[in-house]
Amino acid sequence: MHKKPVLLILLGCAIGIWLAAAWLKENSVANVVVAMSRTADNEWFVSYKFDEPVQRATFVRNSDHSRIKRWQPLEPDYYLAIDSETDQEYIARVDGNSFNSVAFQLTPSYVMLRKDYAPFAPFSDGGVGWFSGRFKVCPESCSSALRFTYDFSMQAPLSDYIRLPGESARGELQWREEASDGVVVYVGPQAPREALDDGLQTIIDPILPDSLKQRLARDVPPMKAFFNQRLPLLEQQPMLLASFSPTDNGRFGYQGGVIGNQMMLHWYGHSMAERATAPYFVEDTLWFVAHEIAHLYQGGQFTTDQAWIHEGAAEFMALSYLRSIYANGIYLQHRVRSAEEKCASTSDPIEIHYACGLLWAQQIDDRIRQQYPHGLYFLWFTYVNELATQGRRDSADLYFELLAQLTDEVFAQQLRAQVAARYPQL
Ligand SMILES: [Zn+2]
Known part of the structure; x- marks a missing residue:
C-alpha cells in the first residue's frame, strides 16, 4: 500500500473520531428547567420542562416518600409514585404517554428528613429557605449515562429578596446547577447586608430569643478564628441561616447542615423561650454550632x-x-x-x-x-x-x-x- 492513501485514511478516521466526540459531548447532556414560584399568599409551585418528551421523571434525592402527600399535580393527568424496585419517587402521566412539562403545588412547611436537608425551612417573618437538591429530577432515570444540568429560576413577589451565596435579586433570580447536592435559596424580607467584619452573611429568624441571637453574634467570630488557626481558610464568604419552627406534637430539638459554604441551623419545638431556659442550652448550642462550623472547614x-x-x-x-x-x-x-x-x-x-x-x-x-x-x-x-x-x-x-x-x-x-x-x- 502507498503511504499517501494510508495517511489519508488515518486523517479521515481522526476527523471522524473528533466529530463523533464533539457530537457525543453535545448530546450527552440533558437539561431540565425547574421554575419555582411563590405567590403573595405564600402558595408555592414548581414546574419542570424537558428538552425531549419523557415517560417519567425520577427524583435525584429520595430520603422518604413525603412528596406523594405534599405535592399536588396541577393537572389531574399526572401522578407521583414510588418505583417498587429502586424505591425512588417519580412523576408520570395517568395514560402512560410521554410529556414535556409538568407542574405541582407544594406544601412549604418544615419536615425533618433524617438523611437529607429539609425541603423548606420557614422563618417567622415570612421568609423561607428551600433546598434546591430536593427538586432535581432526571428525565426517565437517574442511572442514565447522561450528565444532567438544571436551569433554576425563582419568582417571588417584589417585596421578597431572593438570596443565594453571593447573589441576590428581587422578583426573579436564575441560576444553573449540576446534579450533585444543591443550594439553600432564601426568599423573604431580609435584605442582604454589607459583609460584616466576621465575614459572614447571616439570615437569622427574628423569633429566636435575643439571648441566642446575641450568642450567635458573639460566639461565631471566635469559633471561626479558632478554625482559621487550624484548618485551611475558607475560600468564599459563608452564609449562615438560623431558623425555628413550632411543633405541637411534643417533639423538640435542632438540626443542622452544611451545603457548600452555607450553614443551616434549625431549632424546632413547642416554643423557643421554653427551650432557651433548659439546662445546658448554652453548651448544647455552642456544641451544635461548632460542629456545623467544623463541617464548613x-x-x-x-x-x-x-x-x-x-x-x-x-x-x-x-x-x-x-x-x-x-x-x-x-x-x-x-x-x-x-x-x-x-x-x-x-x-x-x-x-x-x-x-x-x-x-x-x-x-x-x-x-x-x-x-x-x-x-x-x-x-x-x-x-x-x-x-x-x-x-x-x-x-x-x-x-x-x-x-x-x-x-x-x-x-x-x-x-x-x-x-x-x-x-x-x-
Ligand atoms: Zn454533622
Whole structure:
C-alpha cells in the first residue's frame, strides 16, 4: 500500500473520531428547567420542562416518600409514585404517554428528613429557605449515562429578596446547577447586608430569643478564628441561616447542615423561650454550632459510606473548641460518657458515625499529638488540601493513608480494623 492513501485514511478516521466526540459531548447532556414560584399568599409551585418528551421523571434525592402527600399535580393527568424496585419517587402521566412539562403545588412547611436537608425551612417573618437538591429530577432515570444540568429560576413577589451565596435579586433570580447536592435559596424580607467584619452573611429568624441571637453574634467570630488557626481558610464568604419552627406534637430539638459554604441551623419545638431556659442550652448550642462550623472547614469533602470520618471529626472539633473556651466541665464529661455508652450499645449506623466517630477521632488526636501539637486538625489540614488539589472522591483510603504517614502503618491498620468491626455491614 502507498503511504499517501494510508495517511489519508488515518486523517479521515481522526476527523471522524473528533466529530463523533464533539457530537457525543453535545448530546450527552440533558437539561431540565425547574421554575419555582411563590405567590403573595405564600402558595408555592414548581414546574419542570424537558428538552425531549419523557415517560417519567425520577427524583435525584429520595430520603422518604413525603412528596406523594405534599405535592399536588396541577393537572389531574399526572401522578407521583414510588418505583417498587429502586424505591425512588417519580412523576408520570395517568395514560402512560410521554410529556414535556409538568407542574405541582407544594406544601412549604418544615419536615425533618433524617438523611437529607429539609425541603423548606420557614422563618417567622415570612421568609423561607428551600433546598434546591430536593427538586432535581432526571428525565426517565437517574442511572442514565447522561450528565444532567438544571436551569433554576425563582419568582417571588417584589417585596421578597431572593438570596443565594453571593447573589441576590428581587422578583426573579436564575441560576444553573449540576446534579450533585444543591443550594439553600432564601426568599423573604431580609435584605442582604454589607459583609460584616466576621465575614459572614447571616439570615437569622427574628423569633429566636435575643439571648441566642446575641450568642450567635458573639460566639461565631471566635469559633471561626479558632478554625482559621487550624484548618485551611475558607475560600468564599459563608452564609449562615438560623431558623425555628413550632411543633405541637411534643417533639423538640435542632438540626443542622452544611451545603457548600452555607450553614443551616434549625431549632424546632413547642416554643423557643421554653427551650432557651433548659439546662445546658448554652453548651448544647455552642456544641451544635461548632460542629456545623467544623463541617464548613471540612471543605465539602464528605464520604457517604464512612460518615464517621467527618461526623466524628466534627464532634471532636466541637469538643475541643468547648474545652478551649473552658466550657462547663461536667457537661463535656457527660457528652464524652454518653458517646461511650452509645458507641458500645447502638446498632444504628447514624449513631455510630457520631458516637463512635467522636471516640475514634479522639484516639487519632491522642496519637498524632505525640508528635504534632495540632493532632487531628493537622490530619484534616493535609486531608482537605489533598482532596482539593487531587479532587479524589473516594476519600476514606486517602484518610488512612495520611493517618499512616502522621503516625505509622500499624496504628492506621488497627484503627481501620476497629472501625470495620463496629460496622457489621462494612
Ligand atoms: Zn454533622
